[in-house]
Amino acid sequence: MKHTITVLMTLTIFSIVNAQSYKSAFRTDICACLEEESLKRTLTDNGFKACLQETLPKYATQIDAQIVEEDIDKKFYKGQLARKDLLVAMQTELIYSCDVYYEHIYFIRNSKKLIARENTKESDLEKYDQMVALRPNAMAYFMRAKVQFNLGNIKETEADINKSLELNANKNNAKSTRHELLLLAWVYEEQERYAEAIALYDKIYFGDLDTQVAQLRALGDKKNGGTMANIAKTGAIDTEKEIKSSTRRTESLGNTSSKQIENKTLESHRSKTDQPKVEEKTDSSSLRKLFKMGKG
Template sequence: MKTNIIYILLVLNLSFVNAQNYKSAFRSDVCNCLEEESLKRVLTENAFKRCLRETLPKYAAQIDASIIEEDTQQKFLKGQLARKDLLSAMPSELIYSCDVYFKHINFLRTSSLLIMRENAKEDEIEKYDQMVALTPSATAYFMRAKVHFKLGNIKETEADIAKSLELNPNSENTISTRHELMLLAWVLEEQERYKEAIEIYDKVYFGALDSEVAKLRALADKKSGGTIANIPVNVTVEDKENSNVNSRIKTVKVNRTDNKSKPSTKVKKDSTSLKKLFKL
């Protein structure tokens, strides 16, 4: 019995090592493809997808070999999931391991900010000053924060976001405040407060479907000297959503005698909001 357990552990350990080896080699091959592409033309999202598409078949055998499963159908399904996980992890992992890709993503981030500020109009702020004065709501402060950010008023942006979150009755709900928190993370990055920005990205991250947040988190971490080992373990959208729903269910039980219909509506609303965010 003891011998069998040791054998199983050895097999699992060998499988894990092989998986890590092919993932590292896969990243390297994709990076080489991107480097070759960058010598010919400016990198695009289509070029990135093409490199993934061309590289993946070379690793099919290694992916399947890393899966310990006797049932043929289950092995096939796990193989498909392994491929999906590999591809979804690539953007953030390449930011750490592939210099040409890091520079590409950083350029896109910087470029979007410069274009935003180039098109910003100073007199826009007056309109939102009046809005805040007349109706000092969470929405009014957030709208003014966005204008301040376009104008490069970093401290004012941060102050308005803080006020918006303070006034928002759903401030603890990361789905409801996602846009505010994402802007705040950008503001913190502009001040090179990368660790604080990363904490926000971790807070709003919803797993594999949320690749944009994963890339922004990796970008901030890389700039602060982080390595690929800092990538967090994936949390799926379903896990996050179920967590929110479970917390709502507790609220339903507490308030059931007061109102039976409202808590149920809240759960449905949260689920709908999450699906809209990812256009499911």
């Protein structure tokens, strides 16, 4: 019994170490691809996606080697989830490990701020001053806070956001105050109060697909001297739960009568002819969506 436990522990440790090994190599290869791309042209999101698409197939064997599963269908699905987890992680981990990628993400964010400031005038503030004077509610203060930020009035922005949160009936609900807290975190970063900004990002972080917040947190943490050890925890994907969910959907379709399927097909066809074409969502489409980076 002890021998069996020892063997299992050894295999588990080996699997984890090997997985981390290929993940580190994957980051290195992606960064090298991005560096090469940046020498040719200004790095863009499309360039990042191209590097992911070019590099991922090279690691297919190593990814699948980590999956211990006898059922062929389950092994395939777990392989897709492993790829999904890897691609999601790269969008944040590369901020710490790849300077050219960090500069790309930082440039996108900073350029949005500078363009907004270029297009905002002091006279724009008068309208929101009147709004606050007439109806001093949470929304009025938040709207004025955004204008204050675009004008570069950081202290005034912070005061308006705090007032907005104070008046918000849902101030303790991170989901309801997400936009306010995102702006407040940016205000803290502008003041180099990085620890406070990171605390807010942690508060409003919704999970492994919330790449917008994960990237913003990584940017602030890196500027504060942080390393990948401080990265936001995305949480492991519950593969069994995902598989059961997919199986239930399949079984549900299998239990549907031929007549019901026919009716649904006709209804779907009529709907498509009456409306603009929309790309259908399938389980496999989620992997493709990972190549769309969050903006922030």
